[in-house]
C-alpha cells in the first residue's frame with residue numbers, strides 16, 4: 001500500500017512532508033530510505049513543496065506538433081516563472097511532461113486533476129470539462145457502447161449485449177475458455193502482440209496459488225489514447241473481460257493499474273467496480289456460479305516505464321518501477337512472485353467480445369494472422385483526429401485519406417509515426433502498407449499500440465527527433481547501462497542536430513548507440529528507444545533533418 005499512501009498524502013499536502021513520510025514508513029514497515037527512493041522515482045510525487053496546482057503541458061510528438069512549446073513559453077511569460085519554478089504566491093508550477101493521452105485534442109494540458117484539450121491560456125485557467133475522443137468506424141464492436149450508453153448503468157450495458165460473454169463462460173470449463181481465445185487468434189493489443197490463449201494457458205497450467213489477473217491501463221505510449229476512451233466510455237466491458245480472464249486462468253484476485261494522470265478514468269472505473277460488486281458481477285459467487293473474483297484499483301504516479309509489465313508489478317508492490325529480468329515470465333512468477341496474467345485494456349475488451357459472438361464470428365473480422373477489430377489512435381496534422389475501429393484490412397493510406405479526411409488543411413504529408421515513440425517513421429511512398437500484423441511485419445514495421453501520428457510538410461523533423469530523444473532519456477529507468485547511457489547519448493546527438501551543430505561522425509555514433517541499445521537493453525524501452533530515429537536515418541536522412549555531409 002506504499003504507493004497509494006504516498007499518492008494520498010501528495011494529494012492532501014501537494015507534497016510529502018517529512019512527518020508524513022516517517023509516519024507511513026513506520027506504519028507500513030518500509031525503511032525511510034526505500035520510501036524516499038520511491039518518491040524520487042515517480043514524477044507525480046515530491047518530497048519538497050512545489051505549488052498548489054501543477055500545470056502539466058505535454059511535449060511529446062502530437063502535442064509538440066500542435067504548438068505545446070509555444071504554449072509553455074506563453075505560460076512562463078504569463079506567470080512570470082520558468083519551467084519547474086513555483087509562482088511567488090505558491091499557486092502554480094509549470095511542468096513539461098510526457099504524453100497525457102490527449103493527443104487528439106492537442107496541445108493537451110493537465111491542470112491539477114483537470115484535463116484541458118486544445119489548450120490556450122484562457123482554457124488553462126478556466127478548465128471547461130473533460131475532452132472526449134471522437135470515435136469512428138463502420139461497424140463498431142469494441143467501441144459500440146462507448147459514448148452511447150450511460151457508462152455506469154449495468155442495465156444499459158446489458159441491454160447492449162454486456163455481460164453476455166461472462167454468463168456463457170461461467171458455465172464452461174476454464175480450459176474451453178482459453179481454447180476460445182486460441183481459436184479466435186486473439187493477440188495482445190498492448191504493443192507486443194503476444195497470443196492471448198498461449199499466455200493464459202501457460203498461467204493456467206501452473207499449480208500454485210494465489211494467481212493474479214492484472215489489467216494494464218498505464219497507456220503512456222505517446223500518441224495512444226484508445227484505452228482511456230474504453231475505460232471511460234464502457235468500463236463494465238473491461239470488468240467483464242478481466243473476470244473472464246481470471247476465471248480461465250484460475251485467479252481470484254486482480255488489479256487494475258491506471259496511470260496517475262487519468263484522474264477522470266480513475267473516477268469512472270472506481271464507481272463501476274463498486275456497482276459491479278454490489279450487483280453481483282464481481283466479488284463472491286459471481287452470478288451464482290461459485291466463482292470469486294475481486295479487483296483492486298491501483299494508480300500509477302507518472303512513469304512511462306510502469307507500462308512494462310514487470311515494472312508495473314514492482315509498482316503495485318510499492319517499489320520503484322524497475323523492470324525485472326525475464327525469464328522467469330509473469331505467468332509463473334509475476335505479481336508478488338505468483339503466477340500472473342497481465343493484459344491490455346483493449347485486449348480485454350476483445351476477450352468479452354469473443355465470448356459474446358464466438359471465435360468463428362470474431363475471426364471474420366480483421367484478417368488472417370491479425371484477427372478481430374483493432375483500434376487506432378490518430379492525431380497530429382490530420383483532418384479528423386480520434387479513435388478508429390478497423391475491422392477489415394486497409395492500408396495506412398486508406399486510413400489517413402479515406403477514413404480520417406487526409407492531412408489537415410490539404411497540406412502535403414511529410415511522414416507518419418506508426419506505433420508511437422517506440423515505433424517507426426513511415427515515408428509518404430510507403431503508405432501502401434496494410435495495417436495487419438503480417439502486413440506491417442512485411443514492411444519492417446510494427447502496429448505497436450495502434451498510434452498513428454501524422455506530420456505535414458511544415459514539420460521540423462529535427463525538433464520532433466529531439467523531442468523523442470528527450471522522451472527516452474527522461475523515461476529510461478536507469479537499471480541497465482545500454483539504455484541508461486544510450487538514451488542520454490542519443491538525446492545529446494539529437495540536441496546537437498537540432499541546433500545545427502552535429503559533429504563529424506555523429507550519424508555513425510547514433511547508429512552504433514541504437515544498435516547497442518536494441519541488442520543489449522534489458523527491457524522493451526531500451527530495445528525500441530532508437531527505432532524511430534533509426535527509421536529516419538534509413539528512410540531519408542536529409543529529408544528528415546540530418547544535415548547532408550554529417551552522415552555516411
Ligand SMILES: Cc1cc2nc3c(=O)[nH]c(=O)nc-3n(C[C@H](O)[C@H](O)[C@H](O)COP(=O)(O)O)c2cc1C
Pocket residue numbers: 187188189190191192193194216217218219220221304305306307308309310342343344345347348523524525
Ligand atoms: C516501456 C514499455 C511500456 C509499455 N506500456 C504499456 C502500456 O501502457 N499499456 C499496455 O497495455 N502495455 C504496455 N506495454 C506492454 C506490456 O509490457 C505488456 O506486454 C502488455 O501489457 C501485455 O498485454 P497484452 O498481451 O494484452 O498486450 C509496455 C511495454 C514496454 C516495454
Ligand code: SF4
Pocket residue numbers: 305322323475476477478479480481483484521522523524525526527
Ligand atoms: S532498458 Fe531502459 S527502461 Fe528498461 S530496464 Fe534498462 S534502463 Fe530501465
